[in-house]
Structure formats: C-alpha cells, structure tokens
Amino acid sequence: MIRTEGLTKRYGRVTAVDGVDLDVREGDVYGFLGANGSGKTTTVRMLLGLVLATSGTAEVLGRPMPRGRAEVLPQVGALVEGPGAYDGLSGRANLRLFDAMGPRGAAGGRRTRRARVEEALERVGLAGVDRRPVRAYSLGMRQRLGLASALLRAPRLLVLDEPTNGLDPQGIHEIRELLLELNRAGVTVFLSSHLLAEIEQMCTRVGVLDRGRLVLQEQLDVLQRPTGRTEVLTADPTRAAELLGGAVEHRAAAPGGGRLLVRTDDAAGLNRRLVEAGCRVLTLAPERRTLEDVVLAAARGSGDRPGFRTDDDGGPGAQRDGGDALAARRADEGAA
Ligand SMILES: Nc1ncnc2c1ncn2[C@@H]1O[C@H](COP(=O)(O)OP(=O)(O)OP(=O)(O)O)[C@@H](O)[C@H]1O
DSSP, rough: EEEEEEEEETTTTTTEEEEEOOOOOTEEEEEEOOOTTSSHHHHHHHHTTSOOOSSSEEETTTTTETTTTHHHHGGGGEEOSSSOOOOOOHHHHHHHHHHHHHHHTSSSSSHHHHHEEEEEEEHHTTTTSSBBGGGGOHHHHHHHHHHHHTTOOSSSSEEEEEETTTTHHHHHHHHHHHHHHHHHHHHHEEEEBBBBHHHHOSSSEEEEEEEEEEEEEEEHHTTTTHHHHHHEESSSSHHHHHGGGGGGEHHHHHHHTEEEEESSSSSHHHHHHHHHTTTEEEEEEEOOHHHHHHHHHHHHTOOOOOOOOBBTTSTTOOBBBBHHHHHHHHHHHHHH
C-alpha cells in the first residue's frame, strides 16, 4: 500500500528524512513512531505529494507519488497536522463543502452527500454538535472533524499524522476503536505517533523513525515474541533460586517475595518443579519484550538516543517527557 526507497528530504543543512524505506502492507495498522522533530510529518507530507522529496521514491497504492496524485488521493483519507476548516461554519457545513469539492462531489447528489456527512459525523462522535461554529471547537473536536473528512471518501488507506493529538483519554479510546473497526472492514491504516503505548495497543506493524532514519520496521508480534525466559514471582525466592541454580539469570525483590528470571521456555515444567519442591508460585509467565525495550535497543544500536514518550514506571497512564523517562530508567538500571 505504501513503499518508499531511500526517501530523503533536506531543508538546507537539516536532513529531516534520511533514506527511509517504508513497507506498509494491505490490512496493516502501521504505527510510525518517532519523537517530536524526527521527521514523521515530513514523511507523511511526501507520501501525500504535499512536499517534494530531495531524493528517493515513494509509491502509494502502487502508483508513484507525487506523479500519481490525481489517481491515488481520492482513495486515501488523510489527516495531516490539524485539519484546515472554515472557522465560522459548523463542522457539518464544513464537511458538506469538503464533500462537494471531492471527487464524488459531482456524481453524488445532495441527498447522498447529506447521508455521507451524517454518517461520518456519527462515526467520530460529532453528530450531536450541531450548529456550533468550528471556531468554538476544542483541539480534540477539530481532530475528530479532520477524521470525519478523511472518512468521507470511503478510503482504502488512511494516512493520519498524530490522530489522537489533543484528545482526552476517552476520545483516544473512541478513535482507537474506530480505527480498528475500519481496519477490520478492510481499510489499511498508517498513523504516526510519538506515543509508544498508543502504537503498542493498536498497531500490527511498527516503523521507528529516529532523527530522520528508520531504525526499525517489523511486525509487532515478531518484536514481542517470547524471549525464551520465564518470569516467576514466588513467595520463596531463596528456595527457588537454590533449586534452579544457574538457570536463574536475574533475581530481584518484589512485593510478596521475589522475582526470578529463569532461562527456560517451558513455563509449565518450571511451575511443576517449583510447586513439587514446595515453593509458593504467585505468578509465572513467558517473558516478552515490550515495545519500549525493542525501541531502546534499536536506538542504542544506531548510537542515538530517542526522546519518545513512554509510560512512566510510576503508575498506569502516567507520562512525563520521554527523554527524562528514559534517562531516569537508565539511571535506575545503572543503580540496580
Ligand atoms: N519547512 C521546513 N523548513 C525547514 N525545516 C523543516 C521544515 N519542516 C520540517 N523541518 C525540520 O525537519 C525536521 C523534522 O520535522 P517534522 O515536522 O517532519 O518532524 P515530526 O517528527 O513530524 O515532529 P512533530 O511531531 O513535532 O511534528 C525538524 O528538524 C524540523 O525542524
């Protein structure tokens, strides 16, 4: 659906996008992850033919961009950096105007246009906001309106730059559900985000951009495959460690006892062994890497240090500046 080779954009001495090879397949929910300023928006703009690449090529729906724009764009729903809208008009009026300008505007009569607009408003949860002018919209409402206009064309591909920007947790949840529902109905979704958790929750495939370079591109389930180690929380860590000997790769205190990382992928066998020896097992599961682990490793491999937003260890949903969170995490690791 999207394929780029060596896609590069330079602004004077700044290389915003540096030799990026994207591969987005039909049916993907592709998460394009990168810190602020890493080049996501510039890449999205090149994909849509809004910005000319300095070098490299981009293909969208099998056609080269920007040459294939006239053919490609009617099949693509796009949301790039805050949708433009007429501030004095309602969202509904804006959508009707937008629809009339679109490729189906001439063919579709007024009745079908009304129905299309109502359906799009309904889908993004704006149907109840009737006469209010867009000027009175919150940022989240503007994002929803932008998404509604992206949906008007019944797209095969959605290209969304930070679609949950400015939304509250409930709004983020609703947009996520909507995108997953569209994906189930056959729409390929390409979305950029600087939020690891967002990508981890909804994407099937991930590309990580770090200072203009694509440092990682892979299926999420491949990245999160079990590591071959099993994590055990036990009320009897000393006894368990004695029993398992050299198979224990790491041991740490944990509420209720201790946490052991054991070199084995046979979780059931390990459980049986511990229980038969009289160790109280509280939880036991194959260890999987989180997207954060993978991204950190990829960025380390590239010799850089990304500044993504990550979930703070301090509590669910808590977030702070990604750079600080990562620095703090490394300090923690160093102290451990
Ligand atoms: N028109 C422009 N002229 C000069 N430099 C630009 C231009 N557009 C982007 N840049 C630079 O290119 C780099 C990448 O910017 P870009 O907006 O693509 O990043 P981003 O990952 O989308 O960040 P954000 O999430 O903050 O939008 C930045 O250093 C930015 O300052």
